[in-house]
Amino acid sequence: xxxxxxxxxxxxxxxxxxxxxxxxxxxxQPVAVLDGxxxxxxxxxxxxHARLKGAALGMPRLEAExxxxxxxxxxxxxxxxxxRSVLHECxxxxxxxxxxxxxxTACSCVLDITGTERLFGPPETLAYRLRAxxxxxxxxxxxxxxxxxxxARIKTVATRGITVIPPGHEANALSKLPLAVLDLPRDHAxxxxxxxxxxxxxxxxxxxxxxxxxxxxxxxxSRDLARGAQPHTFQPIEAEFTxxxxxxxxxxxxxxxxxxxxxxxxxxxxxxxxxxHALSLASLVVHMELTGGRIYRRPIHPALPSTDxxxxxxxxxxxxxxxxxxxxxxxLTLSAEAGQSSSVQLGLFAPQTPEPSRLDVTxxxxxxxxxEDRVGSPVLEDTHRPGSFRMESFTVRTQSNPPTPELxxxxxxxxxxxxxxxxxxxxxxxxxxxxxxxxxxxxVSAAYGPWKTSGCWWSTETWNTEEWDVLAETGTxxxxxxxxxxxxxxxQWQLEAFYD
Amino acid sequence: xxxxxxLRIQIEHSLERRFPAxxxxxxxxxxxxxATSIPEVDRVLxxxxxxxxxxxxxxxxxxxxxxxxLTFLAARTHEGCVCAWVDVHDAxxxxxxxxxxxxxxxxxxxxxxxxxxxxxxxxxxxxAIRATDLLLQAGGFSALVLDLxxxxxxxxxxxPLATWFRFRQAADRTRCSLLxxxxxxxxxxxxxxxxxxxxxxxxxxxxxxxxxxxxxLRTSRSAxxxxxxxxxGQRKPPASTWLATAASxxxxxxxxxxxxxxxxxxxxx
Numbered sequence: 001x002x003x004x005x006x007x008x009x010x011x012x013x014x015x016x017x018x019x020x021x022x023x024x025x026x027x028x029q030p031v032a033v034l035d036g037x038x039x040x041x042x043x044x045x046x047x048x049h050a051r052l053k054g055a056a057l058g059m060p061r062l063e064a065e066x067x068x069x070x071x072x073x074x075x076x077x078x079x080x081x082x083x084r085s086v087l088h089e090c091x092x093x094x095x096x097x098x099x100x101x102x103x104x105t106a107c108s109c110v111l112d113i114t115g116t117e118r119l120f121g122p123p124e125t126l127a128y129r130l131r132a133x134x135x136x137x138x139x140x141x142x143x144x145x146x147x148x149x150x151x152a153r154i155k156t157v158a159t160r161g162i163t164v165i166p167p168g169h170e171a172n173a174l175s176k177l178p179l180a181v182l183d184l185p186r187d188h189a190x191x192x193x194x195x196x197x198x199x200x201x202x203x204x205x206x207x208x209x210x211x212x213x214x215x216x217x218x219x220x221x222s223r224d225l226a227r228g229a230q231p232h233t234f235q236p237i238e239a240e241f242t243x244x245x246x247x248x249x250x251x252x253x254x255x256x257x258x259x260x261x262x263x264x265x266x267x268x269x270x271x272x273x274x275x276x277h278a279l280s281l282a283s284l285v286v287h288m289e290l291t292g293g294r295i296y297r298r299p300i301h302p303a304l305p306s307t308d309x310x311x312x313x314x315x316x317x318x319x320x321x322x323x324x325x326x327x328x329x330x331x332l333t334l335s336a337e338a339g340q341s342s343s344v345q346l347g348l349f350a351p352q353t354p355e356p357s358r359l360d361v362t363x364x365x366x367x368x369x370x371x372e373d374r375v376g377s378p379v380l381e382d383t384h385r386p387g388s389f390r391m392e393s394f395t396v397r398t399q400s401n402p403p404t405p406e407l408x409x410x411x412x413x414x415x416x417x418x419x420x421x422x423x424x425x426x427x428x429x430x431x432x433x434x435x436x437x438x439x440x441x442x443x444v445s446a447a448y449g450p451w452k453t454s455g456c457w458w459s460t461e462t463w464n465t466e467e468w469d470v471l472a473e474t475g476t477x478x479x480x481x482x483x484x485x486x487x488x489x490x491x492q493w494q495l496e497a498f499y500d
Numbered sequence: 501x502x503x504x505x506x507l508r509i510q511i512e513h514s515l516e517r518r519f520p521a522x523x524x525x526x527x528x529x530x531x532x533x534x535a536t537s538i539p540e541v542d543r544v545l546x547x548x549x550x551x552x553x554x555x556x557x558x559x560x561x562x563x564x565x566x567x568x569x570l571t572f573l574a575a576r577t578h579e580g581c582v583c584a585w586v587d588v589h590d591a592x593x594x595x596x597x598x599x600x601x602x603x604x605x606x607x608x609x610x611x612x613x614x615x616x617x618x619x620x621x622x623x624x625x626x627x628a629i630r631a632t633d634l635l636l637q638a639g640g641f642s643a644l645v646l647d648l649x650x651x652x653x654x655x656x657x658x659x660p661l662a663t664w665f666r667f668r669q670a671a672d673r674t675r676c677s678l679l680x681x682x683x684x685x686x687x688x689x690x691x692x693x694x695x696x697x698x699x700x701x702x703x704x705x706x707x708x709x710x711x712x713x714x715x716x717l718r719t720s721r722s723a724x725x726x727x728x729x730x731x732x733g734q735r736k737p738p739a740s741t742w743l744a745t746a747a748s749x750x751x752x753x754x755x756x757x758x759x760x761x762x763x764x765x766x767x768x769x
Contacts (some may be wrong), residue, residue: 351581352675354640362638366610369627369634374611378594378604389594394608396582396640410538412713413566413596415649418589448710469710479699480562481710497593499713500566500649 007111008152011141014107015045015075018083021138022247022265026071032064035075044075045105073250082246090133093276094126097236101153110153112234127162146170149232150225154181170228175201184222188215200226243270243336252291252328256320264313266334271307274338280305282339290327298323303356303395305339311357318364353396384455385463387416412499420494432468432484437495442472464488534677537575544719550692552672556680559697564715565681569645574601581642584608584635588628589650621655636670649681656686664690694720
């Protein structure tokens, strides 16, 4: 059995990192994150640029505002939770056993990487790959590998970059670290300071029995931690896989392009996370909080699950453009459902069909042009009402053997007038002999009918009509054939369709 | 005495600057066509409507334009192809489409907004052109019908020739048959085929249903411009008798070829 091996990840200044993960435009700007209730807000986290400008943790808001060029953001626990889940997901790609050990504003976790050498190579390689994965997700962290859980955890808090501690060298690796990394009880820390103990190496060198006699049995734990010999029972967490990204804005956003800037980054993250699980994004839900307490929610359903960033972003853009939010946006949440990646086997001799993802974008654009309910496939209703149909969304059905009914013989087609044109009809022996619409008079040469239809008497959709097929001549002598309908309920004639 | 080939080369060489290969025959390419499922029309069109080109079906109301377009779409959807109908005036009757055999699930119908006769006539036309552009660019549609049948010619003629040229290029690239239903030719030189439709005869009044309506088709830009006539079946009474021998009459108008379809086909020279 291979010896235990732990990899610790420590992302410091996590509130700032979580906020800047989606705000790439602020990545090179000094940013400080404020926590607390106004007016007693203080800086709880900051990035490197802010530190170089002179900002520091615990600095009051007024003082931080005085630093030129400083961007102040409010802390968001929701964004931090989303970023933390991203970090855990990235870590879960390398080991399913993860224990969260977060401290104050940092996000830390320890991975049990025992036995992963054959999968990912040496621990150092694994750490480099994990760092690259986190960097892609917009997070920065330090890493330490050790055969002792606590040694890895302590080392990663105190150092930057990647540190690999060989087995048996735990005490040496920790010896130069300050006592502050141990989070000792205050009285112990004060006593050790009085004794002149400054580093873990000095603490580890103290004799155990004398230390217990002076500080009590708790001191043994601290000494073992300093020696890198403290045992630990691993308590793995269940890494939850939820595809959700959240961003709240410090000022209400009114421009769609600004939303899409954030949305693009969110889609990137969601697609990358889904891809890491060999999945695709089957649907997206856009959720916005608007000023005035209103909520905006629109689902987006691609024809096929996809991780194509451009395609999903275009769908998002078209959806928001077709249904713009009615007020300024306070926060944007993008959640997704994962689906199996599509794989379609096309036939060599199958007829050409539109590419599903491209068709999605085309139909969204067509809906933006013609209207939401005016693009799709017609479906005949199960009713005797003439001309009744409904529109359904158009999808390309890939089938190896399409149904091949016998082709019908050519029949006279109708061109419907929507809405029907009211006409004045002249009757002779209850048959139309002439009718007039808004523009011209038609002289009827032959009238066939009436064909009486009625139905839905039990609802408001009731109809009771007489239908006439009429051959007529226009004022210029051109023949036309049309359908005249008399609404028997209100005794009104309408020109409903032309034969063509 | 120089040989014929030497003489040809000499003439071609002298005219080279103005007419490259003046006397050499232009290599002919086989034009891909899609059958309309009306044998007589296919025969006149040398196999059917061209694929990857614009075909115009023109004529007044009651000239069979819509019937012919639906028959063509029925044939295409019957083969499993996907088609689209860009409806400028929201005039398509889905029942007629289904009765002609169009698989409605494979038909994308774009109903341009038409706020009434008093509304701006350019709005639906603009929508239709943009929609057609999008569909042609998207690709994958075997046939696309741009229905300008109810659009006044003075409006249709305002569509720039550059638009038709763009449509032709896009249709050629995506191998889409673009059918334009209009009252008169609009696409000019961009159209590969122009079918001129006209009502052929009025049915006699001694019957109880409207039937035996005949249509006359004339092709231009075709190797065989001989006129052709088609008669469609009756619409009523109910569907059980729709497949009855509807068009059984035959007219003889001198040199015109009279052809009746729908169950019975007769032809004469």
